[in-house]
Amino acid sequence: MKGSVGAERITGDMAKPLNHDSPWKDTIEQFTRSFLEVTFPEVAAGIDWSVQPESLEQELREITPASEVGAKRVDKLLKVRLLDGTDQWLYIHIEVQMHYDPGLPKRLFIYHYRIFDKYGVSPLTLAILGDTSRKWRPTSYHYQSLGCGITFLFLICKTIDFKGKLDDPRYRHQQALFIIAAHLGTQQYRRNPQNLFACLLELTVKLGNEGYSPSEIQQLHRLIDWLIPLPDDLKIQFRNQLQQRLTDKIMPHITLFEELALKEGLEKGIQKGLLEGRQEGLEKGIVQTAREAILDVLDSRFGEVPDSVRERINTLDDDRALRDLLRRAARVPSLAEFSVGL
Numbered sequence: 001m002k003g004s005v006g007a008e009r010i011t012g013d014m015a016k017p018l019n020h021d022s023p024w025k026d027t028i029e030q031f032t033r034s035f036l037e038v039t040f041p042e043v044a045a046g047i048d049w050s051v052q053p054e055s056l057e058q059e060l061r062e063i064t065p066a067s068e069v070g071a072k073r074v075d076k077l078l079k080v081r082l083l084d085g086t087d088q089w090l091y092i093h094i095e096v097q098m099h100y101d102p103g104l105p106k107r108l109f110i111y112h113y114r115i116f117d118k119y120g121v122s123p124l125t126l127a128i129l130g131d132t133s134r135k136w137r138p139t140s141y142h143y144q145s146l147g148c149g150i151t152f153l154f155l156i157c158k159t160i161d162f163k164g165k166l167d168d169p170r171y172r173h174q175q176a177l178f179i180i181a182a183h184l185g186t187q188q189y190r191r192n193p194q195n196l197f198a199c200l201l202e203l204t205v206k207l208g209n210e211g212y213s214p215s216e217i218q219q220l221h222r223l224i225d226w227l228i229p230l231p232d233d234l235k236i237q238f239r240n241q242l243q244q245r246l247t248d249k250i251m252p253h254i255t256l257f258e259e260l261a262l263k264e265g266l267e268k269g270i271q272k273g274l275l276e277g278r279q280e281g282l283e284k285g286i287v288q289t290a291r292e293a294i295l296d297v298l299d300s301r302f303g304e305v306p307d308s309v310r311e312r313i314n315t316l317d318d319d320r321a322l323r324d325l326l327r328r329a330a331r332v333p334s335l336a337e338f339s340v341g342l
Contacts, residue, residue, distance in 0.1 A: 023226040024074045024094050024128075027179045029055060030219050032078070034176040039157040040126055043090070051081035056089070063114040077115070077123070089123035091115060100131050105141035109152040125154035130183060132160060159183055166206065178207055178220055182227040193231055200228045201241055208246045214331055243300050290322040297329040298338065305335070312342050 028035050032053050036044040047053075060077040074094035082088050093108060095101060104127070112125050129136070141152040162180050171177045185199035207220060230238060291313050298305045316322055325342075332338045 023179065023223045025076060026219075027176060027223055028076045028078075028092060031175045031179075034174045038162075038171060038174050038176045038180070039128060040155060043124065043126065043155070046082050047088075048081040048083050048085075054079040059115075059119065063111065063118050075111070089115065089119075089121050090126060091123040092126045092128070094128040095130060100129075100133055100136040105138045105152075105154075108154050109141040112152060112154075127154055127156045128159065129156055130159045130187070132187065134158070134160060166203075173210060173212075175212070175216065175220055178203065179223055179227065182224045186228050193234055196228060197230060197234045197238060200224070200230065201238060201245070203228070204242060205245045214333070218331065287317050287319060287322065290319065290326065291316065294322065294325050294329050297326065298335065301329070302335040306339075309335070309339055309342065 033044065033047075033049055036047070056077040056079055060075060064075075076090075076092040078090045078092065080088055080090060091111060093111070095104060108125050108127060112123060115121060115123050127138075137156060137158065139153060139156060141150075141154075143149050159180050162177065163184055165171060166177060166181050181203055182200075185196065185203065189195040189199055203224065204221070207217065207224075212220070294313055295305060295310060298309070313325070316325070328338055
């Protein structure tokens, strides 16, 4: 794939590559129903959602040649139960690139045939196209020679069709639309960090006000973090503004905060280590900054932290325990719950 959207970490040269497969794969796995209701509503309407969809990862690996493992494309194979009681396989292919790929229809046909040949099952083939063209909408692969041939049909969804649809009442409370909106935001503003910052902030605030559960918010923000990268200086601004905008909400953006806290801890620890000339200085610097990060989160969310809690946190020196506490500090609904078992 060329020019992958969401595959660039916005840095000084704006061109450091980033793994972009996981956000889309995880979206399908964690929000399967929302994903299909948004992208392929006619397919979602025929599924019996009382039966949990089954991910067929092993079956997909069996029909993926070694030369294609690690290729920059996203594929998922699912088995769902239809309303008529039968099982149906869904082959979902996502092309999140900037330019159209004329070889896509043939590639979809090849994978469809591999599944049929290996397992005797004809899957529904669904393609998500993330390019910017409104005109390129392939729906079939056809070849014919001397009276013989085949026509293979597949369904497509263009992410660009959802531009400006985040407030559309038809998609109310659809988690998958936030992922698509993040993709479109990075696609539009990837060369302008300030606009990307504003896009991420508004998207985050809207998500925080949607009424999702804390676990859903955490999952969605982990995915959005992959798709909308920010340089370090804007991450700090983002954290401060988000705390101001969502003062009465559970702070959702723990992945970004963890990244900042660990980065700050490492830098301060290294500086102390260099000044003191000992490994002990490095370790103490990292641990102390981790403690301060936990207390900062608690202060911003719940106000003044009791001395007993501060004293307990300041006695901890295990980096893994401190990481776990940082996650708890951002997720728990109350200071009392955080203090339980501390």
